[in-house]
Amino acid sequence: MKTDVVIIGAGLAGLSCGLELAEKGRDVVLFEARDWVGGRTASWDENGMLVESGFHRYIGYYQALPHVLARAGVQLNDIIWWEERVEIRTPQHEEPGLFGIAPVHGPLKMIASLIGNNHLLSPLDKASLIPFFVAGYTDFFLNPNKLDYISVYDYAKKYGVRRAAIDYLLVPFSTGLFFRPVKDYSALAFFGLFAPGLTRFYKMRIGAFLGGMTEVMCAPIARAIERRGGKVYTGTPVQRLLAENGQVVGVMLKDEAVRANQVVLATSMDKAQQLLKPLFSEHRWFKPFLNLPTMPAVTIQIDLDRPALPTDRTTFGPGTCLASFSEQSRTTFKHVPGRLSIILTPPERFLNMRPEEVLATVVQDAKKLGMDIKPHIRDFRVISHHADFYSFSPTGYHQQRPGQQTPVQGLKLAGDYTKQPYFATMEGAVVSGLDAAKAILEGR
Numbered sequence: 001m002k003t004d005v006v007i008i009g010a011g012l013a014g015l016s017c018g019l020e021l022a023e024k025g026r027d028v029v030l031f032e033a034r035d036w037v038g039g040r041t042a043s044w045d046e047n048g049m050l051v052e053s054g055f056h057r058y059i060g061y062y063q064a065l066p067h068v069l070a071r072a073g074v075q076l077n078d079i080i081w082w083e084e085r086v087e088i089r090t091p092q093h094e095e096p097g098l099f100g101i102a103p104v105h106g107p108l109k110m111i112a113s114l115i116g117n118n119h120l121l122s123p124l125d126k127a128s129l130i131p132f133f134v135a136g137y138t139d140f141f142l143n144p145n146k147l148d149y150i151s152v153y154d155y156a157k158k159y160g161v162r163r164a165a166i167d168y169l170l171v172p173f174s175t176g177l178f179f180r181p182v183k184d185y186s187a188l189a190f191f192g193l194f195a196p197g198l199t200r201f202y203k204m205r206i207g208a209f210l211g212g213m214t215e216v217m218c219a220p221i222a223r224a225i226e227r228r229g230g231k232v233y234t235g236t237p238v239q240r241l242l243a244e245n246g247q248v249v250g251v252m253l254k255d256e257a258v259r260a261n262q263v264v265l266a267t268s269m270d271k272a273q274q275l276l277k278p279l280f281s282e283h284r285w286f287k288p289f290l291n292l293p294t295m296p297a298v299t300i301q302i303d304l305d306r307p308a309l310p311t312d313r314t315t316f317g318p319g320t321c322l323a324s325f326s327e328q329s330r331t332t333f334k335h336v337p338g339r340l341s342i343i344l345t346p347p348e349r350f351l352n353m354r355p356e357e358v359l360a361t362v363v364q365d366a367k368k369l370g371m372d373i374k375p376h377i378r379d380f381r382v383i384s385h386h387a388d389f390y391s392f393s394p395t396g397y398h399q400q401r402p403g404q405q406t407p408v409q410g411l412k413l414a415g416d417y418t419k420q421p422y423f424a425t426m427e428g429a430v431v432s433g434l435d436a437a438k439a440i441l442e443g444r
């Protein structure tokens, strides 16, 4: 087979790249290893239970993703359920804290949460966060790399953030989002994730998906690519890159070579490293990326005979293994009476645990947060991501992330691990895919 552009991986990066190129009249073929599209934003049937890669929240300031969706014929408000508040539950407090996160869409709730929640954070605790955020955003804009060598915890200590504010606010907004313990979570990642919200604060709010993400978001993008003449093959893993005279000229499938003018490597990070290593392990440009460590993620998804919580809402469980979670039976998984999707921390603890043990640990910790789910469990699945993310440890790793444009002719990179301003998020994946497409369209 011969084509113009081969894209390896049909996650959001590969799909966005494919849509952009197909719209511009380029011949694109996407090869996806799994039997469904979506990658880390996929939903699928896992031995009789509908699961997702992990519960996701759309952040209101995203720009590239909604644009891609609109071009695929998907209107954001048809697939997103907007939340105006998030909840923080702790083993130490009977009453949860409720925090408004939508300054324009829910200003009163935001103000109420700033002056309220005193059972969780005293006025002094809240005030102790001010110097931390002022210094953090000053450093973020003036000297970002410095922030990648210090953990959120150490940075908070340096600026005098009080214990309760660390435990009940900074932990949810770091560990709760990217699973790593606060002492091993780069301050750069912490401030960077919220930075785009500073200039687009009026857009700030978060949303749950109204349906499995493959169904409502990724499959429509794949169909839009095919409507424009592109091809998307699922269940078709790329085995290796084909190279001639230091140039990438195609890919090798199980028993077929596919030649192409351009190859976009849009897999998750460890898979990209595996495909690049045989060819470029000694290449100066690739070396930092090939040495960039990964980090895992583990989620558990539980079907229940009734909702675990009165509202489907993003909830954090600092002080327990439930980094973040949500009831989803009224939003994403309406076909079951109750559904909890939980992201676990620290992921390494759960990676090689038997699923029954994971469930038992979660049931115990859920009880500490006021949720007695044991009698109501119908089914559950543990979904692990062994090495999909680049590491958020505070060791300067951010600088090892590669750009989309490589020095090798015929090869572009896309994926949330590549350098773009949105870190490891859906928006970051889309931006990287569009950047790779742009480089191809501009003949770079």
Ligand SMILES: Cc1cc2nc3c(=O)[nH]c(=O)nc-3n(C[C@H](O)[C@H](O)[C@H](O)COP(=O)(O)OP(=O)(O)OC[C@H]3O[C@@H](n4cnc5c(N)ncnc54)[C@H](O)[C@@H]3O)c2cc1C
Pocket (backbone or CB within 6 Å): 008, 009, 010, 011, 012, 013, 014, 031, 032, 033, 034, 037, 038, 039, 040, 041, 053, 054, 055, 056, 057, 058, 059, 236, 237, 238, 239, 266, 267, 268, 271, 297, 299, 343, 385, 388, 414, 415, 416, 417, 424, 425, 426, 427, 428, 429
């Ligand atoms: C539990 C969890 C929660 C998250 N929560 C959020 C959130 O709330 N908000 C947010 O914005 N982001 C969130 N993210 C991050 C977001 O999902 C990712 O940043 C984004 O989906 C990455 O997209 P990608 O296209 O770069 O990579 P992926 O989605 O990983 O896509 C890569 C694709 O390449 C395929 N592939 C790999 N090897 C091969 C091969 N050899 N041949 C062919 N195909 C191959 C894979 O199967 C996969 O489909 C979360 C992620 C996880 C895991």
